[in-house]
Amino acid sequence: MDRALLALGLLMSLPAAADEGMWTYDAFPVETVNKAHGFTPTQAWLDKVRLGSVRLAGGCSASFVSPDGLVMTNHHCVRGCIEDLSSPKDDLLAKGFQARTPAEERRCPKVEANQLVKMTDVTERMNAATKGLTGAAYNTALKKEMSAVESACATSTDVRCDVVTLFNGGKYHLYEYRRFQDVRLAFAPEFSMAAFGGDPDNFNFPRFGYDVAFLRVWKDDAPAKSPDYLPWAKQGAKDGDLVFVSGHPGGTERKASVAELEFQRDVNLPYTLLMLSELRGKLKEFSSGSPERYRTTRSRLRGVENGLKALRGRHQALADPSLLARKREDEAELRKRVEANATVKAATAGAWEETAKALDTYRRMLPEYRMKEGGDAFSSEFYSLARHLVRIADEQPKPNAERLREYTDAQLPSLRQQLLRGAPIAVELDEAVLAFGLGRLRETLGADDPFVRQVLGTESPESLARSLVRGTKLGDVKTRQALLDGGKAAVEASKDPMLLFARKVDAEARAVRKRYEDSVEAVLKRNGERLAKAHLAVYGTSGYPDATFTLRLNAGQLKGWDENGRPVAALTTFGGAYARHTGKEPFKLPDTWMKAKGKVPDATPLDMATTNDIIGGNSGSPVVDRDGRVVGLVFDGNLHSLGGRYAYVPETNRAVAVHGDGILAALEHVYGATRVVKELRAASEVATPPAR
Structure with a gap:
């Protein structure tokens, strides 16, 4: 039955907007691009750009830009690394960093880079494993088969394998990556320049940020x-030029049911926005206490502010009656077509109703799940280390297919890297955010809740956080190594207060996770798959699946837009950056830029806006031209792009990138980063463009 439905979906209907789509590389619409832009990417072109693209496992995109492992990404994608390499006496986040020699490149403790080398359709295998199953049995069988496929693929620690869900379960692909775990920082500007304009300019345009960083992958x-790398373009992109973005968009919900969108609007987003608003206030108050507190908090605060703005934009998009009205019309039309097809109707019976029922269950469960298992109550780095150690000890003795998904053989190399790198933890900040989380636990579930009483006992959130954070020894890598090597016996014998605490709360966390997976996740997955196959059957594939932090490609143009009757140009310049300088944060250019004033012509492009269809996760994506050469670096979108989670609007949706000319000009004339510039130019000269 499933195979018959998929067979009916072979015809492809393309989206109305030519630049819409986060396309998988095996289904890129070359004819549509040719019709819209007069250019047909060849398979050689697609392969070259795919292999030149990089995923940073923490949630960003990047690209190889030289034959010697040089990787370009955003500064904000490696802020954590820069913080880890900093100290009170050597604040690299404030002053920037550049390695003059290979020996000076400094290893990022927690960064892993992945290069997608192979994609295999494993849909039939997943369907066979779950045939006839529903509920928890379906979910268990699916995860078990995923783990088995990944384990067989991951033949060494240099290989990462993920079974990814596409079209909400309409298809499953196995993605095989080349894994790099020795990733070193080569260049980063000052935080103030990468984030120039701060929160007021975030998700806005014109922009004047230099959100750029260079890493290098090392081996042996x-x-x-x-x-396979992406050389620099010999000529920069101009207004109207065709450009491509290759990156890893994190997640979209364009194929979601109306019930799922209403749940986001009414339940999940309001809950998260309230939590982030309170956390922002806590971090602002904490950071004002001393220069050292400011140093250790600014990056996290920037991330929280970014999340708040992004989620507000999503909520506003869903609050617009016209968006959900269109979604309801689309769903009504799909249901009408399903009703007219007896085979599809039988295969889909009850799917919408079961989805709505599961979401109603989740509505009641969400605060408990988010607090106990989702991490909202225990937002501490020390606690995270402790929980991983506890769960590895419990999970690793089990057969691979029976473990929690994040502890399978395919995932353990990345997790071990995180646990065994000597990155410092800001103790005062960790104590403050743990106290904040414990306080929210009590407020959310109530002081008389049995779990709250188990966690806090007679202590206040502040006193418990203080005793746990100040008493733990998990900041020491050798301690973590001994616990990891010693397994369950070592973990159970440990008297470390944070480890004891993680063990104490883990049973309740696992219990609510199981309830969620059995009564919510399983139902949503199974019925999402049924509805996806129904859509494939009656419409054919829409061409691109929702984003899943897997590699995607799309085409677009450098192009401004009209904002309430006011034209917004596609390019900003160095001169514009100096004009925006006020001398006060967040519009204060760093000293390096002030000293370099006049060295770069004012008309040199700095940032640019394009029509490329992007979302969070695309940060760090290369922007390339028809020759597959770098012309820019995505670092943001405009406010209109935030609604791109649910729909793409070609008139106003824009990606925001640092212009390739601006990247080189600042490297050479502002920072004197001649080593990186020479490497980029040499790589550009010897590169042979793929056939087109």
Whole structure:
């Protein structure tokens, strides 16, 4: 039955907007691009751009830009690394960093880079494993088969394998990556320049940020070779030029049911926005206490502010009656077509109703789930380390297919890297955010809730956080190594207060996770798959699946837009950045830029806006031209792009990128980063463009 439905979906109907789509590389619409832009990417072109693209496992995109492992991404994608390499006496986040020699490149403790080398359709295998199953049995069988496929694929720690869900379960693909765990920082500007304009300019345009960083992947203590890289363009992009973005969009819900969108609007987004608003206030108050507190908090505060603005934009999009009205019309039309097809109707019976029922269950469960298992109550780095150690000890003795998904053999290499890198933890900040989370636990579930009483006992959130954070020894890598190597016996024998605390709360966390997975996740997955196959059957594939932090490609143009009758140009310039300088944060240019004033012509492009269809996760994506050469670096979108979670609006949706000319000009004339510039130019000269 499933195979018959998929067979009916072979015809492809393309989206109305030519630049819409986060396309998988195996289904890129070359004819549509040719019709819209007069250019047909060849398979050689697609392969070259795919292999030149990089995923940073923490949630960003990047690209190889030289044959010697040089990787370009955003500064905000490696802020954590820069913080880890900083100290009170050597604040790299404030002053920036550049390595003058390979030996000066500094290893990022927690960064992993992945290069997608192979994609395999495993839909039939997943369907066979779950055939005839529903509820928890369906979910268990699906995860078990995913783990088995990934384990067979991951033949060494240099290989990462993920079974990814596409079209909400209409298809499943196995993505095989080349994994790099030795990733070193080569160049980063000042935080103030990467985030120039701060929260007021965030998700806005014109922009004047230099959100750029360069890493290098190493192998066997030498720079790794990267023969498939994206060379620099010899000519920068101009208004109206065709450009492509290759990156890893994190998540969209364009195929979601109306019930799922209403749940986001009415339940999940309001809950999260309230939590982030309170956390922002806490972080602002904490950071004002001393220069050291400000140093250790500014990056996290920037991330919280970014999340708040992004989620507000999503909520506003869903609060617009016209968006949900269109979604209801689309769903009504789909249901009408399903009713007219007896085979599809039988296969889909009850799917919408079961989805709505599961969401109603989740509505009642969400605060408990988010607090106990989702991490909202225990937002501490020390606690995170403790929980991983506890769960690895419990999960690793089990057969691979029976473990929690994040502890399977395919996932353990990345997790071990996180646990065994010597990145410092800001103790005061960790104590403050843990106290905040424990306080919210009591407020959310109530002082008389049995779990709250178990957690807090007679202590206040502040006193418990203080005793846990100040008493733990988990900041020491050797301690974590001993616990990891010693397994369950070592973990159970440990008297570390944070480890004891993680063990104490883990049973309740696992219990609510199981209830969620059995009564919510399983139902949503199974019925999402049924509805996706129904859509495929009656419409054919819409061409691109919702984003899943997997590699996607799309086409667009450098293009401004009209904002309430006011034209917004597609390019900003160095001169514009100096004009925006006020001398006060967040519009204060750093000293390096003030000293370099006049060295770069004012008309040199700095940032640009394009029609490329992006979302969070695309940060760090390369922007390339028809020759597959770098012309920019995505770092943001405009406010209109936030609604792109649910729909793409070509008139106003824009990606925001640092212009390729601006990247080189600042490297050379502002920062004197001649080593990086020479490497980029040399790589550009020797590169042979793929056939087109």
